[in-house]
Amino acid sequence: MSGSAFEGLQVLIVEDNQHMRSLLRTLLNSVGIREIQEAGNGAAALDVLREKPCDLVLSDLAMKPMDGIDFTREIRQSPRSANPFMPIIMITGHTEKQRVEAARDAGVTEFLAKPITAQSLFSRIAQIVEYPRPFVRCDAYFGPDRRRKALDNYAGPWRRHDDFRDLHVQ
Amino acid sequence: MTREPQLIPPDAYPQMVSKSDAAKISRILRSNDALTRGARAIQEASQHLREGVRDYVRELEDAIGDHEITADKAHEIRGFAETVGLRATGRIANGLCRYFEEMRKFGAQPEAAVIALHVSAIVRAANAEDEASRMSDEVAKELAALVAHKLAGTKAGTPG
Numbered sequence: 001m002s003g004s005a006f007e008g009l010q011v012l013i014v015e016d017n018q019h020m021r022s023l024l025r026t027l028l029n030s031v032g033i034r035e036i037q038e039a040g041n042g043a044a045a046l047d048v049l050r051e052k053p054c055d056l057v058l059s060d061l062a063m064k065p066m067d068g069i070d071f072t073r074e075i076r077q078s079p080r081s082a083n084p085f086m087p088i089i090m091i092t093g094h095t096e097k098q099r100v101e102a103a104r105d106a107g108v109t110e111f112l113a114k115p116i117t118a119q120s121l122f123s124r125i126a127q128i129v130e131y132p133r134p135f136v137r138c139d140a141y142f143g144p145d146r147r148r149k150a151l152d153n154y155a156g157p158w159r160r161h162d163d164f165r166d167l168h169v170q
Numbered sequence: 171m172t173r174e175p176q177l178i179p180p181d182a183y184p185q186m187v188s189k190s191d192a193a194k195i196s197r198i199l200r201s202n203d204a205l206t207r208g209a210r211a212i213q214e215a216s217q218h219l220r221e222g223v224r225d226y227v228r229e230l231e232d233a234i235g236d237h238e239i240t241a242d243k244a245h246e247i248r249g250f251a252e253t254v255g256l257r258a259t260g261r262i263a264n265g266l267c268r269y270f271e272e273m274r275k276f277g278a279q280p281e282a283a284v285i286a287l288h289v290s291a292i293v294r295a296a297n298a299e300d301e302a303s304r305m306s307d308e309v310a311k312e313l314a315a316l317v318a319h320k321l322a323g324t325k326a327g328t329p330g
Contacts (some may be wrong), residue, residue, distance in 0.1 A: 005194045009187065019222020020250060023215065030211035031204045055186045062242060085183040093249025096271055114249025115260060118208025126199040129192045132180035139173050 006032045010054035013038045014045040014071060015091070016063040024058055024091075027121055042071025049075075053082045056125070058112075061092035061103060068092070069106045076107035076142050084142065085135060087128045091116065107143025109133070212253065219254040220296075223247060227259075227296045230289055237280055240289070241270040247292060258306030259295040262288060262313055269317045278324050288313055 011033055015021045021038050028036055037054060039045035041063040057075070061068040068090055076084050090103050093114040100111065110124045133144040187195055198204055212219070226246045233239035244266040251260035266288040273280045291313060295306045 005191060005198055017222060017226070017246065017250075019219050019225065022222070023212065023219055023250075023253065026211045026215050027208050030207040031198060062245070083184065087186055093245040093267075115252035116249075117253065118205050118212065122199040122204055122208065126196045129187055129199075130196045132185055134180060135178040135183060136175060137173075137178060138175035145177070 006034070008035065009033055009056070010035045010037070010052070012036075012045060012048060012054040012057045014040075014042060014057060014059040014063070014068065016040050016060060020060070023116065024121070027116075027118055030118070031122065042066030042068060042074070045071055046074055049082055050080075054086070056128070057086060057088045058121075059088055059090055061090055061094055061099065068108075069103050072103065072106040072108050072143075087132075089124050089128070104146055105141065107141070109144050213255075216254045219250075220256060223251050223254060223256055223259065224296055226250065227293055231293060234286065234289055235282075237270070237285075240285060241267065244270065244288075244292075247296075251296070256296055258310050259292055261310040262291045262295055262306075265310065265314045265317050266292070269320070272321050273324065276321075276324050281320065284316065284320055287316070 011028060013021050013024050013036060015024065015038075018040075025036055025038070037048050037052065039048045042059070043066040045057070045059070046066075059068040059071060066074075072088050072090070075081050075086055075088065078084075087109045088107070089110045089112055090108040091112045091114065092099070092103070094100075095113050103111070109128060112120055112124050135143065136145050185192075226243055230240060230243040230247065233243055244263050247263040248260055248267050251257070251263060266285065269284060269288070270280060291306075291309045295309070298306060
């Protein structure tokens with residue numbers, strides 16, 4: 001069905017539970033994604049990426065010794081990062097606002113709350129492929145644009161050069 | 171010196187796939203065929219994957235007394251159980267997670283008895299022959315009612 005479309009696509013699964021890794025691999029295989037690497041935590045994932053870059057990361061949040069947030073920060077900010085723009089889908093059972101915001105501010109591309117279904121995983125990947133987000137670089141942040149919606153009634157804060165240009169146009 | 175924020179459009183950095191492949195991949199991933207294949211793959215692996223949930227359940231039992239680890243394991247179970255068809259286990263774990271989260275918000279100490287009841291129910295549900303039995307559903311409902319009662323009591327400043 002889909003072999004040619006996904007040919008060469010390299011995915012890295014970062015997850016401390018081998019059964020969850022197996023579940024994710026099973027789902028990816030089912031649509032023809034075959035080139036999959038695995039790591040048990042963020043530090044091991046960085047080692048894997050030093051050996052072989054990948055196109056997409058599916059990462060758990062809570063892992064030791066390096067969790068998904070620190071791993072994302074390394075990918076986005078480290079001068080040694082192979083690809084600071086790499087799409088990272090954070091998969092987590094921890095949906096508390098504080099954790100979600102911490103992951104967002106580290107530069108995660110998409111969130112996927114557990115329990116995972118085929119639909120939820122595939123739609124997140126499709127979202128990244130269809131609508132790649134602009135990146136923002138400033139003193140305090142580097143990562144995908146965290147403003148997903150252009151709100152008509154957005155009252156600020158206005159922090160970008162483009163914001164002012166848009167305002168002037170209006 | 172403060173650096174002016176810079177917006178980098180998608181065309182200015184390397185993409186995961188080419189534009190021509192993106193449309194094709196997206197169509198495949200959103201197709202009914204892909205969803206059916208994915209669901210079937212999970213179904214076929216579910217017996218094996220349920221062992222993963224049971225690993226977490228064993229770790230949950232061992233963690234009793236340490237709220238941080240117990241909450242962590244409950245989150246893992248909540249996230250994994252329903253995917254592999256252990257619906258009641260997932261629901262009970264969800265109730266325990268909610269209890270921990272709300273008590274943290276209130277700055278209150280979780281009650282050992284409430285935790286123990288949930289852990290016991292999770293262990294039974296995860297290992298039951300018919301996990302989705304009416305009994306497990308009833309237990310999940312009763313525990314949810316208990317958590318609601320305890321949280322209301324904590325919020326009101328009474329023991330509950």
